[in-house]
Amino acid sequence: MNSLTRFSVNQMTVKQLSLPDLVTSCLTLGVGGVGLWREPVRAYGVEAAAALVRDAGLTVTTLCRGGFLTALDPAERAKALDDNRAAVDEAATLGTDTLVLVSGGLPAGSKDLHGARERIADGLGELGPYAAARGVRLAIEPLHPMYAADRCVVSTLAQALDLAERFPAEQVGVTVDTYHLWWDDTAPAQIARAGAAGRIHTFQLADWTTPLPEGVLNGRGQLGDGSIDFREWRRYVEAAGYTGPIEVELFNDVLWARDGHDVLAETVARFLEHAA
């Protein structure tokens, strides 16, 4: 097993590459896993994308993303559930067993974090069996607390596990992403809790760099450029029994402005230097 065996590149890291160019770059660089996103996959065609990656021998480690389950309005809520069922179907077609969930923020005008978190549980209750029947696990991703209002009211791994544990592990688990969790001194114990229950469904890496950009979405740092000790976090998930893919998922305007193949080559090199 070489050092890249578990490496996977999330499509967003090099979103400037078309899906065929991403596949070519992966093959050139010896990358065997890709995490895909629904929008570019649907633009290419789900069946065609599935055939492209399968024929190249690539593993689809995750599909991003479902979720957004916090709406109060019944019509919006039904629409969100429909969209999540479609995401599960797409995941199954692509051959991945993991659908990452970004749970959703507060509805406009609401200040009720607790209620929003409960509505996520309601949604998981409907989607979990649907997903498991298709061989897909839902992976609740706790997002950094700076996204609590407008993107994801699930801010810590403890909160994600409190939700996931209401359901069987083969239906609902968690995403462990260093970018979102690195500041939290309770996260290592929560990783152990997640691992013991078989609920670490994916492990993602991005570095924490400052200053944060306006809107705080597209400043996830290249590995090694920031404050996170990736070997430390890798030890946590491995001590918890996780042996799956390690996906690098960067959202970064500076990286997106560069040549995508070069960025992927750099990402591989940084992974080997800082996380292998």
Add this chain to the structure above:
Amino acid sequence: MNSLTRFSVNQMTVKQLSLPDLVTSCLTLGVGGVGLWREPVRAYGVEAAAALVRDAGLTVTTLCRGGFLTALDPAERAKALDDNRAAVDEAATLGTDTLVLVSGGLPAGSKDLHGARERIADGLGELGPYAAARGVRLAIEPLHPMYAADRCVVSTLAQALDLAERFPAEQVGVTVDTYHLWWDDTAPAQIARAGAAGRIHTFQLADWTTPLPEGVLNGRGQLGDGSIDFREWRRYVEAAGYTGPIEVELFNDVLWARDGHDVLAETVARFLEHAA
């Protein structure tokens, strides 16, 4: 007791006002408490500022800020301790019993959050007795996790209390600020923990509004503009036994561009509407 009895305005909320203008505005609006900042106070003269607010009958609820105790370099560390002793002296001169501490971020190149947190404890061990001897309590402020790298490695109330509880409550307590803690479902229990030990040294309000500005420093929302239920947080601190001042501390480029007296009048009105 009228509804403004416990209201205090932090000087940063209306930093466009000179210290005399701030005092005049407070008197006009019936505001009896001010939280001051070291830089404008020193620019005005510490003794002169103390006389100005004392003669106006205002209470200085806090002085912001000491801290920045995470340096690795011995010379930088000694300089930080000297500066904190000066801050304690200034607090005593101003007649406030509370010095707010922003603990400091990671030193350049360091990825060791745990070590940085331990160095804060070392600093508190030196500063706590010095402060208590002058009638000043140190109030560790957990800052939102988005500041963990570059400003404050203490990100949760639990972390702040883990540090504070190594020292007597009359030396070291905590700052409870809604802006930093609102996302954290463990914070209410930690407020109870802090209150039971007499360690809630100040309670500050700002609202959470998005999108966050570049650098994420100066986007703290006016009360009522964002996602935080202030009455809920007020209930938490009051159930924990806190009966002290409630300080509104906004850092906001939009508010700073407006007339300072108008902003203070608006802040008073918003406090009465959303937090009284």
